[in-house]
Amino acid sequence: MNPKISVKNLHLHYGDFHALKGVSIEIRPCRVTAIIGPSGCGKSTFLRCLNRMNDTIEGVKTEGLITIDGEEILHTGADLIRLRKKVGMVFQRPNPFPLSIFENVAFGPKLHGVSGPKKGGRAPSLEEIVEKSLRAVNLWDELKDLLKDSALRLSLEQQQRLCIARLLAVNPEVLLMDEPCSALDPVATLRIEELIHEMKKDYTIVIVTHNMQQAARISGETAYFYLGELIEFGRTDRIFTSPEKKETEDYITGRFG
Amino acid sequence: MDFVGLPVPYTMKPRRISEFLIESAIFLAGTISILFVVLIFIFLAKEGFALFRTVSLWDFLAGKDWYPISYPPRFGALPLILGSVWVTLGAILISVPIGVACAVYIAEVAPHWLREILKASVEFLAAIPSIVLGFIGLVTLVPLVQSLFNISTGLTALAGSLMLGFMAMPTIVSIMEDALTAVPRSYREGALALGATHWQAIWRVVMPAASSGVIAAVMLGIGRVIGETMAVMMITGNAARIPTTLLQPVRTMTATIAAEMGEAVQGSPHYASLFAIGIVLFVITFIINLTADFFLHREK
Incomplete structure (x- = not known):
C-alpha cells in the first residue's frame, strides 16, 4: 500500500534551536499513527509541519520533503488552503469559535463553498452538512435543538467533539490530533478514543499523545521521538512489547519522561 | 485568612x-x-x-435661534446641538474606518518589531494636548479645507471633523488593539487550520470574538469627540447657525459653554442656559458610555 504521507529528512529550526533533526517516516492511509515522546521532543512540531501550521510562528525554518498523496507540500508555492482542507487539525485544548454551534460546524463549508457527495443530483445543503458532521461525532442527538446556542457553553468533551465535527464538515482526508484528550477527564477521553477508533476506517489519523496507554489502545503504528529525532517507528504492538532501541524501551517502561 | x-x-x-x-x-x-x-x-x-x-424645554431643545444677549434673549440650542452632532458624525466617519483598519493592522498583520513601534506612536499621539492639535489644525487644516473646496473660510465643520477624527483615533486604536490581542491564539489557529485565509480568520473569527471591545472602542472614541472643546472651538468658526453642509462654520455645545461662560452674568437666564447645555452634553456622554459599558460586559 502506498503511504498517505511520506516525510524525508525533515529538519526544522526555531531561530537557533534545532527542533527536528532529519525525520523520515511513512504514514499509511486509514490507520491511526501515534507519536509519543517526552515533552519538548518535537512531536507537536512535527505534527504541525504536516498542515504547515508552523508557518504562523515567526522565525521557523523548515527543510526536507513532505509529500501527501505524492504531492509535495513544503515548497513556497504550495496551496495552503487546499492542503489544510485536506489535512485537518484538532488542538490540545478544544477551541470552538465564539459562535453558535451551527456556525462552528458551518464555518468551513461557508469558507470553501458547500461541497460534498451529491445526493439526488444536488449538493447537500449547509443544514445537511452540519447534521451529518454532528452525527459523525455522536453529538447530533444531544445538540440538535441547541444549534443556535453558543459553542462556548458546551462541556469540554462536547467542545472537542464539535471541533472534530467542524473538521469533518470540510471533507478532510487526514486528521492531525495534537493531544486531543489532554484537557479531558478519563471518561471523556475514553469516549473520544472510541470516536477515533470509529473514524479510522475513513480517515488517516496522526495523533500526538503523552499518554502511552492511549497510544497502545488506539494506534496501529507508533513513532517514538526524542530530542527532535525519530528514534523508532513500527507496529504499535511490537514497539510496546519488543522495542529495538534502548531509548524506546527506557521511555515506554517509564524509566524517564 | x-x-x-x-x-x-x-x-x-x-x-x-x-x-x-x-x-x-x-x-x-x-x-x-x-x-x-x-x-x-x-x-x-x-x-x-x-x-x-423663563424658557420651555421644547423651545430650548428645538429653538432655532441662539441669541443669549440680545433683547429679548433667545435660547434655542438646536444649532449648537446640531453643530456638535455634525462635527461628531463627520469625525466618526473619518476615525472609525481608519482606526479599525489601523488596529487590525497593528494587532494582526504587522511584524513584531513594527507592532511595538506603532503601538508606542499611537499612545504618543494620545498624549499630545488637544490645544496643540487645535493650533496645528488651525494653521494647516483650515487653509487646506479652504483652498481644497474653494470656500470663503476654512473654519468649518469639516475641519473640525478632520481634527476630531484624528484626536479620536488613538482611543479607538488602542482599546481595539487590546481587544483584538486578547482574542486567544487558538481561535486564529483553528480558523487557519480549517483552510481560512489570514483575512478570513480575522474577519470571521477574530473580529466577532472581539466585537464587544470593538464597539466599546468606537463608543469611547465618540465620547472623546463629543466632549472635546478647545481644538474644536479654534477651528470650526463658531457660528451658531443650523448647518446644512459640512462646509459651513458651526458651533458646538462645548465651544459655546467655553466661549460664553466668562461673560454670562451669574444667576441670569444666560448663565442657566449654559448649564442646561451642560446637562444635554452630560446626558449624551452618559448614554454613550453606558452603551460602551453594555457592550464591554455583554458576553460571559
Missing part, C-alpha cells in the same frame, strides 16, 4: 483591626467617587433647570 482553631487570639486581633481599617478605607474611596458624580449632577441640574422658569 482565617486560621480556625489556632489558639493565638492575641496575634489575630491586630490583624483584624488592620483588615477592618483597610476595608473601610477602600469602601470610603469607592463611595466618594460615586458621591462626587451625584453632587456634580445635582449642581448641574440645579443651575441648569433654572432656565426653564
Whole structure:
C-alpha cells in the first residue's frame, strides 16, 4: 500500500534551536499513527509541519520533503488552503469559535463553498452538512435543538467533539490530533478514543499523545521521538512489547519522561 | 485568612483591626467617587433647570435661534446641538474606518518589531494636548479645507471633523488593539487550520470574538469627540447657525459653554442656559458610555 504521507529528512529550526533533526517516516492511509515522546521532543512540531501550521510562528525554518498523496507540500508555492482542507487539525485544548454551534460546524463549508457527495443530483445543503458532521461525532442527538446556542457553553468533551465535527464538515482526508484528550477527564477521553477508533476506517489519523496507554489502545503504528529525532517507528504492538532501541524501551517502561 | 482553631487570639486581633481599617478605607474611596458624580449632577441640574422658569424645554431643545444677549434673549440650542452632532458624525466617519483598519493592522498583520513601534506612536499621539492639535489644525487644516473646496473660510465643520477624527483615533486604536490581542491564539489557529485565509480568520473569527471591545472602542472614541472643546472651538468658526453642509462654520455645545461662560452674568437666564447645555452634553456622554459599558460586559 502506498503511504498517505511520506516525510524525508525533515529538519526544522526555531531561530537557533534545532527542533527536528532529519525525520523520515511513512504514514499509511486509514490507520491511526501515534507519536509519543517526552515533552519538548518535537512531536507537536512535527505534527504541525504536516498542515504547515508552523508557518504562523515567526522565525521557523523548515527543510526536507513532505509529500501527501505524492504531492509535495513544503515548497513556497504550495496551496495552503487546499492542503489544510485536506489535512485537518484538532488542538490540545478544544477551541470552538465564539459562535453558535451551527456556525462552528458551518464555518468551513461557508469558507470553501458547500461541497460534498451529491445526493439526488444536488449538493447537500449547509443544514445537511452540519447534521451529518454532528452525527459523525455522536453529538447530533444531544445538540440538535441547541444549534443556535453558543459553542462556548458546551462541556469540554462536547467542545472537542464539535471541533472534530467542524473538521469533518470540510471533507478532510487526514486528521492531525495534537493531544486531543489532554484537557479531558478519563471518561471523556475514553469516549473520544472510541470516536477515533470509529473514524479510522475513513480517515488517516496522526495523533500526538503523552499518554502511552492511549497510544497502545488506539494506534496501529507508533513513532517514538526524542530530542527532535525519530528514534523508532513500527507496529504499535511490537514497539510496546519488543522495542529495538534502548531509548524506546527506557521511555515506554517509564524509566524517564 | 482565617486560621480556625489556632489558639493565638492575641496575634489575630491586630490583624483584624488592620483588615477592618483597610476595608473601610477602600469602601470610603469607592463611595466618594460615586458621591462626587451625584453632587456634580445635582449642581448641574440645579443651575441648569433654572432656565426653564423663563424658557420651555421644547423651545430650548428645538429653538432655532441662539441669541443669549440680545433683547429679548433667545435660547434655542438646536444649532449648537446640531453643530456638535455634525462635527461628531463627520469625525466618526473619518476615525472609525481608519482606526479599525489601523488596529487590525497593528494587532494582526504587522511584524513584531513594527507592532511595538506603532503601538508606542499611537499612545504618543494620545498624549499630545488637544490645544496643540487645535493650533496645528488651525494653521494647516483650515487653509487646506479652504483652498481644497474653494470656500470663503476654512473654519468649518469639516475641519473640525478632520481634527476630531484624528484626536479620536488613538482611543479607538488602542482599546481595539487590546481587544483584538486578547482574542486567544487558538481561535486564529483553528480558523487557519480549517483552510481560512489570514483575512478570513480575522474577519470571521477574530473580529466577532472581539466585537464587544470593538464597539466599546468606537463608543469611547465618540465620547472623546463629543466632549472635546478647545481644538474644536479654534477651528470650526463658531457660528451658531443650523448647518446644512459640512462646509459651513458651526458651533458646538462645548465651544459655546467655553466661549460664553466668562461673560454670562451669574444667576441670569444666560448663565442657566449654559448649564442646561451642560446637562444635554452630560446626558449624551452618559448614554454613550453606558452603551460602551453594555457592550464591554455583554458576553460571559
